Amino acid sequence: MKSSKRTSGCHRCGLILAGGDGTRLLPLTRRITGDDRPKQFCNVMGDETLLQQTQRRVSNLIPAWRTMLALTAKHERFYAASVAGIPTNRLVIQPANRGTAPAILNTMLRVREMDPKAIVACFPSDHHFSDDATFVGHIEPAYAAAACRPETLVLLGIPPETPEVEYGWIEPGTPIEGQQTHSLRRVSRFWEKPIAPFASQLMAKGCLWNSFVMVGHVQTFVDLVQRALPWMSEVFEGTRSSLFTAGEGKAFSELYCGLRNTCFSKHVLSVQPDRLAVLYAADLGWSDLGEPDRVRSVLEGMAIRTGRRLAVDECLAAAD
Secondary structure, eight states: OHHHHHTSOTTEEEEEEOOOOOGGGHHHHHHHHSSOOOGGGSOSSSSSOHHHHHHHHHHTTSOGGGEEEEEEGGGHHHHHHHHTTOOGGGEEEESSOOOHHHHHHHHHHHHHHHOTTOEEEEEESSOBOSOHHHHHHHHHHHHHHHHHOTTOEEEEEEOOSSOOSSSEEEEEEEEOTTOSOTTEEEEEEEEESOOHHHHHHHHHTTOEEEEEEEEEEHHHHHHHHHHHOHHHHHHHHTTGGGTTSTTHHHHHHHHHHTOOOOOHIIIIITTOGGGEEEEEOOSOOOBOOOSHHHHHHHHHHTTOOSHHHHHHHHHHHHHO
């Protein structure tokens, strides 16, 4: 793990997305915790919260002082302990959850002010990976590819196990020449949450799940939003002078009041596959833990027999 840090480069940054409400898993997390905390702040898989597990996993790639956390103000009582000691300029506390597109753009504009040459890896905080070492082994070539191709955003694509209708799907295109790995390909098409029959076709065709782990130059993230959502880009750029000042809170409270929920995957990635590349990432044991049955499947694979497993079973029984 130490070698990855030595070769990280002075412009390597990370973003952990932890601002979601986790509504789909609330029936389970309520049974585990007794309150309405989103799943990233819940000990779903062990003694650590999913956010703490993500922080630990990312620390094998990026120093903590170069990792940003995107959070939502109303969740403060759930994440306060996890962010204790982190400098405030590394915390992006959104006034409200308005989806992944505002969270990513908000953070990237801040990163750009601190380091215009930054190469940023974006990590959801509520996903599970069973093999951290293999995960690191895939992010390293993603960083290398993004450094060589600054106009391209590199996505981690997961070989599918089922024709999942709640995930984004990526159709890999031709190999990208000049890369050390033959698993890096252009993106031909991108589908967000296809219907079941079409998802089966995509699986048979060799398409991949979108893990929503992404690596690219900070300006590439900003440009992708500007190209797909110029209205959003304009309002955020209008707050640039308030960043890291006493007036920042008021400026962003007003901005978020006028924002609608916008998904980075659906509204940014899927409409411009020409700016994307996909890295084939096998053997990660990945799940987004979005539904109780996915949590149960992961717990079964880990051979965990705890109250968490019982809570999942009770939740599924109640649903039936």
